[in-house]
Amino acid sequence: MKQLACVITAVVLAAATQPASAHHSFAAQYDAKQHVALKGVVTKVEWTNPHARFYIDEKNDQGEVTSWNFEMASPNVLLRNGWKRTSLKIGDQVTVTGYLARVGPPAGPKMAIAESLTAADGTKMFASTATDLSR
Amino acid sequence: MMLVTVMPLGAQTRLGGSIRANPPSGPVPRLPDGKPDMTGVWLGGLPVGDISTALPKGETMPIRPEWKKKMDAFQATDDPQAHCLPLPPPRFTPYPWRMVVTPAHTFFLYEMYDWRQVFMDGRKHPTGDDLDPTWKGHSVGRWEGDTLIIDTVGYNDKTWFDNKGWPHSDQLHLVERYTRTDLGTMKVEMTIDDPVAYTRPFTVTGQARLMPKEELVEYICDENNQDAPYLQGAKP
Numbered sequence: 001m002k003q004l005a006c007v008i009t010a011v012v013l014a015a016a017t018q019p020a021s022a023h024h025s026f027a028a029q030y031d032a033k034q035h036v037a038l039k040g041v042v043t044k045v046e047w048t049n050p051h052a053r054f055y056i057d058e059k060n061d062q063g064e065v066t067s068w069n070f071e072m073a074s075p076n077v078l079l080r081n082g083w084k085r086t087s088l089k090i091g092d093q094v095t096v097t098g099y100l101a102r103v104g105p106p107a108g109p110k111m112a113i114a115e116s117l118t119a120a121d122g123t124k125m126f127a128s129t130a131t132d133l134s135r
Numbered sequence: 136m137m138l139v140t141v142m143p144l145g146a147q148t149r150l151g152g153s154i155r156a157n158p159p160s161g162p163v164p165r166l167p168d169g170k171p172d173m174t175g176v177w178l179g180g181l182p183v184g185d186i187s188t189a190l191p192k193g194e195t196m197p198i199r200p201e202w203k204k205k206m207d208a209f210q211a212t213d214d215p216q217a218h219c220l221p222l223p224p225p226r227f228t229p230y231p232w233r234m235v236v237t238p239a240h241t242f243f244l245y246e247m248y249d250w251r252q253v254f255m256d257g258r259k260h261p262t263g264d265d266l267d268p269t270w271k272g273h274s275v276g277r278w279e280g281d282t283l284i285i286d287t288v289g290y291n292d293k294t295w296f297d298n299k300g301w302p303h304s305d306q307l308h309l310v311e312r313y314t315r316t317d318l319g320t321m322k323v324e325m326t327i328d329d330p331v332a333y334t335r336p337f338t339v340t341g342q343a344r345l346m347p348k349e350e351l352v353e354y355i356c357d358e359n360n361q362d363a364p365y366l367q368g369a370k371p
Contacts, residue, residue: 023216023217023356023362024211024214024216024217024362024363024366025211025298025370027211027368028211028212028217028366028367028368028370029211029362029365029366029367046359048358048359049354049355049356049357049358049359049360050219050354050356050359050360050362051359051361051362053359053361069361071361071362074354075352075354076230076246076352076353076354077230079149079352080146080147080148080149080154081146082146082147101365102365102367102368103365103367104365105365111361111365
């Protein structure tokens, strides 16, 4: 059931993202069937176009670290959805959900798109293009 | 203290308006010479995803079979947008654009990527070897009543009409008609005539809405384009 809910969410996200997406389509780069949910520490923030990105290190129970590269919307969309360039800082603890890239770089952090981003204090931060300027 | 750290989820324009507010209503603002004042930051125009949805009801895109075949073969990575290349009309983006009309020129400033210049001084298009194929073509404009008409030729064949990838040849002739129908609304009508790729001219219609208290944000697409090498599969 949980899996079904996940798939439904993915389909809804993909459908919602598509019409509003700028730069590239969701489906061309990300796999709606590979949902990810994790906690980690921010190691880098790129306030850049065509997408802002943040990088996090996720540590598992054995102390092994996995590095992630999460795509967000572009800075213009983030600014219009409550962000400042300094809203996310190196060292911040965050909870992220999103979708894995179909194909990512062969080495380095795993590439994914952020669907939701929650700060350590529970603040939900706008993350990607699903609800950008389109109404 | 907690409140201070909470990031507002509200969606605001750069100068404090709401990006999701309905456009303002009221009469068309006019310049001292009586012409409509087109100035403003606008959002929308034609559908970003598929301009065929802006055809008159019941019509389909009169594309020639060989061009449809070419379109069907497009991959996601063939989209000029994925490589930060220009997206001139009839293509629109989900981001705002500003229109500035002066006696000599009309300028379009598109937040996503680019600008356009339209000559308003009565000149004609260059012809023959003087007309270089370009991404945005050569545009001349004139008023017809309250409608600003822009005529463009001299395109290359590298741009798409939308995310779906409706293509065109370098023989594209585009006629854009912009009519501010009230304070907050701009009617956008475009007639596409490309005898190489389409069997007849056709017209698509949409509208843009004014975004009060908005200004354009810099968007330098090339600075960190990590996506292009990883786009997979056919276009939607």
